[in-house]
Amino acid sequence: MADDQDAAARRRVAAWAGAERKLADGPVSGTLAQRLARLADEAPESYDLGEWTDMYGDGVVAELERRTAGLLGTEAAAFFPTGTMAQQVALRCWAERTGSRTVAMHPLAHPEQWERDALTQLTGLRVVHTTGEARNPTEDEVREVAEPFGTLALELPLREAGFVLPDWDELTATVEAARERDAVVHFDGARLWECTAFYGRGLPEIAALADSVYVSFYKSLGGLSGAALAGSAALVEEATAWRHRYGGQLFQQWPAALSALVGLDRELPRLPQYVAHAKVVAVALREAFGGGAAPWSRIRPEEPHTHQFLVWLPYDAEVLTEASVRAAEETGTGLFRTWSDAGPPGVAVTEVTVGAPGLSWTAEDVAEAVREFMARVR
Known part of the structure; x- marks a missing residue:
């Protein structure tokens, strides 16, 4: 079989x-040969291939982190081998900072659908659902969640519902409703890159609504793999410590980082x-x-x-x-x-x-x- x-x-x-x-x-x-040839052909426009390969996150990886933070308008960003790891680390960090291990999110969100209950199994967090409708939650639904939560996680766009987005007023009102409940806001922005056309706003303005943002380098940009967690310098510093504990401090990641830089230069525009x-x-x-x-x-x-x-x-x-x-x-x-x-x-x-x-x-x-x-x- x-x-x-x-x-x-x-x-x-x-x-x-x-x-x-x-x-x-x-x-x-x-094929492997075709992908290697394509990377060798495209990468020189995005990074100096005369530089040494990275070692434990320096070099081309550090450049990718710098570029990502600049594009999103955040103080810093950290490269992760997977988005699953990046989001677990982000939500874990926020749980420690807010004192609440409860995360509010949509039942169709990626951690609920595709991560084998990693949030509960690996981090001890628990999830409460914001709405059962096939869309992101409204401000009233966030206000009416029946128990306290420390973090509101919003997936933009919500893939399982059809890659749908709330309009700008709805999004800002939902974020404000979370703030009223003393919660921080995390954006699952694996595909945030393509949301600018819908909102008519740049990435920094969108990302500024949240306390942390995760983005993917392969879902929209055509990279080989990898993700980034962006936010304040203090949050990113804490996240890199957890990245190491989770096994994400890889010795070399230059193929993924190079392909991500190519994606930022070629696909993002x-x-x-x-x-x-x-x-x-x-x-x-x-x-x-x-x-x-x-x-x-x-x-x-x-x-x-x-x-x-x-x-x-x-x-x-x-x-x-x-x-x-x-x-x-x-x-x-x-x-x-x-x-x-x-x-x-x-x-x-x-x-x-x-x-x-x-x-x-x-x-x-x-x-x-x-x-x-x-x-x-x-």
Whole structure:
């Protein structure tokens, strides 16, 4: 069974990587040789490759931390090998500082969905939920949480709900409601980079609402891996001590740091274009499905808040994933990737990301890709 699953996964990766046309590059977008060659080609524009490799966080890693803090407008930032570690450390630090081991967050937030109860198992923290609605909490919901909490964690955008964001007034009011309850605010900003277009504000103004911010270097920027925790110099100094205790003080991290710097230089300025074109793609998908391609469909949100959104169709996930792979293999066009059974029986969902390769897609290109995809579903 494991061998069959591995073979299926390799087939999917090969189909998507080999597609001549796609909406975005995938997280696994080439062989080792191709990725090394790409990094060697792109990195000299972002960092002097004549410098020595890093050792325990100096050199290129320290430069990445400096650049990140500057972009977010914070006093300091610390590089972490994973966002999971960065957020656990942040919330642990805040628990010590506030005297409360209770964190308020959405039940769809990443620590609740994807981290195997790490907050409770490793840090002894406990979670209270802010709302059960598929959106970030409102100011009233924060005020009405039934028990005290020391930290409010907000995921911006909220991925599992469709990469959705509250509007600026809602966000500022929610933050203020947390302050009224003597709580600090932490932003799970793994994808915060692409929120500037929605808010019409720069990263420093957005980050300034929170006491700490976590950002990812691979989810939007195309880096190999890694994350950063940004905030005051005192908080970051404390966080680096916990990073060491958690095993995150790695001997060398130059490939990840280099690729992150490349992402900051190359991808970050392009994200507003991706967000704008995601709206075009979403409209084209809705019209293609609504025009008879599918018996029922839903796109959430109807107008994407970022360059990512969700698509729902009334078929089993296995059927839709196979159709996605076959379409990529047989037509050279990769429209969708993996589907999951995350809703009612018989309904599957997938995430759509619009990146640099998708900027050339017209509405008719989307419609044609939908026709080819649905022909293989049936």
